[in-house]
Amino acid sequence: MAETQSSGPPTGGIAPYRELTPAAVVFGVLIGIVMTAAFVYIGLKLGFTLPGSTVAAILGFAVLRGVLRRGSIIENNINQTVASGVNNASSGIVFTLPALFLLSATNTDITVEPLPAILAAIGGSFLGVAVIIPLRKQMIEFERLRFPSGIAVASLLKSPGAGAQQAKLLIGGALIATLIHVLANFHILPHEIDVGGPIGLPVYFPLAIYVSFASVGAGLLSGKGGLPFVLGGVLAWWVISPSVVLTEWVPTAAALGFSDAPAGYDGWSAGTVYGEMLRPMGIGVLVGGALAGVFASLPALKSALKSLSQAAKAGSSGGSDELSPTILYMGIGGAIVILFGAAMLSSGSISVVQGIGIALVGTVWLALAGLVVAQATGMTDISPLSGMSLIGVTLMFFMSDGNAVASIVLGVSVCIGIGQCADMMSDLKSGHLVGAIPRKQQIAQFAVGWIGVPVAVGVLFLLWGDGGGFGPSNPELSAPQGAALAGVIDSLGQGAAPLDKYAGGLAIGLGLGVFPIAGLGVLVGLAMYLPFSITLTYGIGCLTSIALGRKLGDAWIGSTLVPVAAGFIIGEALTNLGATLIQLAVG
């Protein structure tokens, strides 16, 4: 499978340029497997995993460049693509499948079979990589989305050739981020600096700064392109949130039966605004914004597919760099078949017609949600993966007549596929910046994307043991995301889907799609979906970048700000990785 030489004239006795080499693939797979096992464990313990692409780039760079003293810039990019492609399964599985284990502990009718879950996850993984084929052109070449982590990874990969000054800036940025993150982890600095509380602002009018230099770095790299996201956050949290509280659309203390507001009332009202109103509506806006984006870019997408197809036939200069759209069509067809098989295997009560419906709707949703997550990541570096997966599970729940097993198994597929889209796109952005050939990156990801699935599922079975190996009753491995999903499945059984908020949000997102700023709906939806402190910190980065750009010019931004901001992202990822390893080591 591995290719070692790019096309071109004879190299005059010099070894071919290293790109898609066995070393890059083998080390990538090994790093990916270790990351998958570790991240599944840490996901069960803490409820979140780490940014796969960045961590994979750091590890790959350390192994290939540092320890083995070999590897070209582009070979490192392939290595990182492979490692993060394998590891993508960890978050996709750890956020969804544990729910099935937990439900099986309380319901004897539910059993956890590995085969349907593995099949569904592999189907999702292939489809996730396939749908990226035409979207790469659209998002990276036409829309020019920033993908801040992609830029950070490219800066790291290019650092050996970028000169001492840029390397110093990168390392300096990383050290600052590491220092701040360590101080926050040791509670010397708070994770969030509350500015509003001390000046008397209520909790439902938040003014707090999230202590994360990675978020500042993402804002610095996004610049003015990230401003609509910040304005969306301002609208959601400084206009809508106080409005709905002051108009008493959130029950007042008196309506709750208290003569005076009891302790915790403000926090509860802010939580209600977020959990019952803004967050579900934000999910709807995200979906509507993405749909509008698809409609708006149909001519460009059509043109991209046409040129890919023509190039594949003619083998013209640009065409050989890309995978043929036939792979996309095969990926979609294959995913439908695999999802159908997984649906039928997951439960005996699924009829053939239901199975077909589930496979078709699952495939369409996966492609759309993948687009949403890739766009959101491209514009802000923040991924609404959990919200999109939640809708996926909800859809599957209704398609399967409330069958918990089928909805979770197919939810695994959706979650992995969506993650694969965002991960692949970020790697392709790094690839574009270092000059990798997209076809080789995509071939590598297709070849290894499935490997993490049996690893992640196997780790879950091992940790579950005879039962109760993880879950809310086990303080060591409480599986917070899985427990939350099990709760959602329970509440869906009682009819709790916030259809009104999703529908309202969808309409807003579609409306925003008419405005001539690409991705506006996705940015506003994301701002409603996230707590404001994250948005505000990111906004500080955007505004700083704009101010510095005006004062010092684009050249300074490229030569100085980009490596510093990349260092912020890499430093925080590195610190998280270190903290994770320490936690694993000390149990």
Add this chain to the structure above:
Amino acid sequence: MKYLGILILAIGVGLCAAFGARLSDGMYEQTRLGGQIALLEAQTDKAWADYCAAREAAKLEQGECAPPEEADDPPADTPLEAAEDGAEAAVEDEAAQTPTYDEALAAEKAALAGVAPNAEGLSGPPAQARGRWLEARTALVEPRAQKASTPLPGPETRLAGWFELSGMPFLGGLALIVIGAVLGRRAAKAELSGDSKSGDDTRVDFGVAVADLAQKLRALADRAAALDAPTPAQRKEVQAEIEALQLTRFGPIVEARYQLQNRIGLAGFAHVFGPLSGAERWLNRSWSTLADEHWPETRTSLARSAEQMAEAAAALAEELKQAG
């Protein structure tokens, strides 16, 4: 017109999001009950903690306040928690068929009866503190029964209930979003086509810029092709030239891409920007291969970059001709 469009859009989004956020009557009631229970539970927990502190201050055995026993298995409940859990399970079992208020109230009262008696015959501050806890716990009985007997509105009911309450102002907001967006589109179109009075000085003559870039890339590729074994100084020179092309030639074209999109349409833009981006990527590759000191690949990459840029220039000429 641009700012008017943005203002109308912002008002529309605000209206839509605010009215969209409003809960239907059924969900408002569920939220109210949930909030009441959550805050009462917080008060009950605090009263329990105060009671346990009072026991400790009175130097009494931990008794009801004893923490769960340490064990390898999942932690066991305290006797009190076990009684509470049992009662909750009973209520949940009944909730599967949504009990009537009376049934739910009876279950809640039974649960309270299980934990209410002062079996130890406490006196003094601990007894008073326990009394306050019991009072707080008793306040939970009715709201919990009410919540258990109020079915959660289904998705369709929520949608219909919300629309009845907020549908019209929401649609009004949506209309404002569309009006604002259309005004914004017109303003953007005028600005990009040069009709605007905004004095935009970032206009790019794409025909000239792309042809010039294609020529410069071809010249660089030809010079590289002529060098079989470049000296470090020559390599450095090529690297500097690549960086200059990336920053000063590709940068402005990419930055001004919406002008081109406006002029030749989305499909035409894709026709040009496909090969143009390919040329940019091959130029990026030539930088990487130069940094890796692999001169043959640098030459190949520069040649590919020049080739794709020529394709982009031809595509642009064709599109501009069609656009008139």
